[in-house]
Amino acid sequence: MIDVIKYLKENKEVNDFKIISTEKKSSELFFVHKNLETVRRTETNEVLVTIYNYHDEKIGQAEFSLFEADDSDSVKEKINIAVNKAKLISNELYELPGCDVKSIEVESNFKNYSLNELAELISNSVFEADSYKDGSINALEVFVNQYERTIINSRGLNKVMKYYDAFVEAIPTWNGNNESVELYEAYKFNEFDSKKVKEEIDSKMTEVKNRFYAKKPESKLSMKVALRANELNEFLSEIISNANSQTIYTHQNVYNMGDNIQALAKGDKLTITARGEIKGCALSHSFDSDGLDLIDTKVMEKGILKAIYGGNRFSQYLHVTPTGNLGLIEVEKGKTSIKDLKEPYFECVSLSGLQVDLFTDYIGGEVRLGYVHENGEIKPVTGISISGKISEILKDMTLSKETTIVDNYFGPKLALFGGLEIL
Numbered sequence: 001m002i003d004v005i006k007y008l009k010e011n012k013e014v015n016d017f018k019i020i021s022t023e024k025k026s027s028e029l030f031f032v033h034k035n036l037e038t039v040r041r042t043e044t045n046e047v048l049v050t051i052y053n054y055h056d057e058k059i060g061q062a063e064f065s066l067f068e069a070d071d072s073d074s075v076k077e078k079i080n081i082a083v084n085k086a087k088l089i090s091n092e093l094y095e096l097p098g099c100d101v102k103s104i105e106v107e108s109n110f111k112n113y114s115l116n117e118l119a120e121l122i123s124n125s126v127f128e129a130d131s132y133k134d135g136s137i138n139a140l141e142v143f144v145n146q147y148e149r150t151i152i153n154s155r156g157l158n159k160v161m162k163y164y165d166a167f168v169e170a171i172p173t174w175n176g177n178n179e180s181v182e183l184y185e186a187y188k189f190n191e192f193d194s195k196k197v198k199e200e201i202d203s204k205m206t207e208v209k210n211r212f213y214a215k216k217p218e219s220k221l222s223m224k225v226a227l228r229a230n231e232l233n234e235f236l237s238e239i240i241s242n243a244n245s246q247t248i249y250t251h252q253n254v255y256n257m258g259d260n261i262q263a264l265a266k267g268d269k270l271t272i273t274a275r276g277e278i279k280g281c282a283l284s285h286s287f288d289s290d291g292l293d294l295i296d297t298k299v300m301e302k303g304i305l306k307a308i309y310g311g312n313r314f315s316q317y318l319h320v321t322p323t324g325n326l327g328l329i330e331v332e333k334g335k336t337s338i339k340d341l342k343e344p345y346f347e348c349v350s351l352s353g354l355q356v357d358l359f360t361d362y363i364g365g366e367v368r369l370g371y372v373h374e375n376g377e378i379k380p381v382t383g384i385s386i387s388g389k390i391s392e393i394l395k396d397m398t399l400s401k402e403t404t405i406v407d408n409y410f411g412p413k414l415a416l417f418g419g420l421e422i423l
Helices: 004-010 072-087 115-128 194-213 229-243 245-249 312-317
Strands: 016-032 035-055 058-066 101-105 135-153 158-175 180-182 185-189 224-228 272-275 297-301 328-331 345-357 362-374 377-381 384-389 397-399 403-406 409-412 414-417 420-422
Touching (some): 004 016, 004 035, 004 072, 035 072, 035 115, 058 072, 115 158, 115 194, 135 194, 158 194, 180 194, 185 194, 194 345, 224 229, 224 420, 229 272, 229 297, 229 328, 229 403, 229 409, 245 312
Parallel strands (some): 224 345, 328 409
Antiparallel strands (some): 035 058, 158 180, 158 185, 224 414, 272 328, 345 362, 362 384, 397 414
C-alpha cells in the first residue's frame, strides 16, 4: 500500500494526522441444517486516515479511507478534500496523544488455535446442542477473526494491538404439525469454552420450543418483572452514559456527578465500573481509536455517580483526565441467588427491543417470550408488553449473585424489579 505519510507531510495545511490500520484474518463457515455449504477464508486491511487543520485558534478534522488501488494522485486528492472539509470545522483546541510506543495482545485463548481449527470446534459445539426431535438449527454461520490494529500519529504515537473475536449466528427452529417458530441467535465472544457454547445454543433451543407453545395470558399479570443480562446491558449502559465526558459536554446528560439516582432504594444499589478489558468479552481492547490506554473507572458506587470517563477530546474540554473510550461495563453482583427469588414474578426472555428514555423517565418494550414463575412452576407466555418509570424501578431492584458475560457486559444474569407494569 502507498506510503500516505509522505504525502501528508508534504501538504503544509495538514498540521497533524492519525492513521489507523486494521489487518483482519478470518475463517468463516456457513451451514444449512448440519450441511456445510460454504467455507471462506479472508484477509483484509482497512486504513483510516484522519487529518487535523488548525485555524483561527480552532481545530478541524476530517477522515478518508485508503485503498490498495490508490496511487499518488488519488492520495493527494483525498488529502486536499479532507483539508478543505477540516477548514469548515471549528472545534475547541485540544492536544493529541503522543510519544507512546508499544505492542499489546488482548488476553484470549484463541491464540492457542488456528482460525480454521477454532471455527470447526465452535460449529461442533453448536451442533452438540442440536439434539431435539422437533427442533433444529436451520442455519448457522460461524466467523472467527484475528485483528492487528496499528495506530500512529504525527506526535510520535505508534501502538499495535492484536485481538480476537468469534461471532455465531444461528436460527433455532421448532416445528409443529402445521407451523414452525424461529428465533435469531447472535453470540459473540473472545474466549473459547466448548461447554459454554453448547449451553448458550441449548438455551436458545429451549427458548424456541417455549416460544412455540407460549400463549397470551388469559388475564392481566400483576407481579414483579425480571430482566436478563441483554436488557440489563442496554439499560445500565444508558444510565452510565451520563458520566461520559462527551455526553456531559454536549449537555445530553440527565444525571450529574454526585447524583444519587437510587436515593430511596429499598433493594440493591448499583456499582458499575467502565472497563477496557474483561476476559471473555469480545469488545475488549487495550487502547481506543486515539491510541489512549484504557483506564478502568468506577463510574457509579451504590447508586451515586462518582467519576467521569471518556475519550481524549471531550475529557480535555471538561479539564478531567481522559480514561479513553471505555467500551465495557462491569456491574457488581447481588447477594440473592436466582433460585431464591420470591415468586410470583415474570421473567422477560425475548424482547423485540428494550426502550430506555432517561429524559422521559421511561422504560418498556414488547415481550415476545416470557416466563411466569408461580407456585414452583414456569409457564411460557407471549403477546404482552412491559412499561414503567426508571426512577421507580431503581427503588426496588434485586440483582442476582449469578453472573454472565454478554457482548460488552459482565454482571448479574438477572435483576428483579418492582414498579414495572405488565400490559
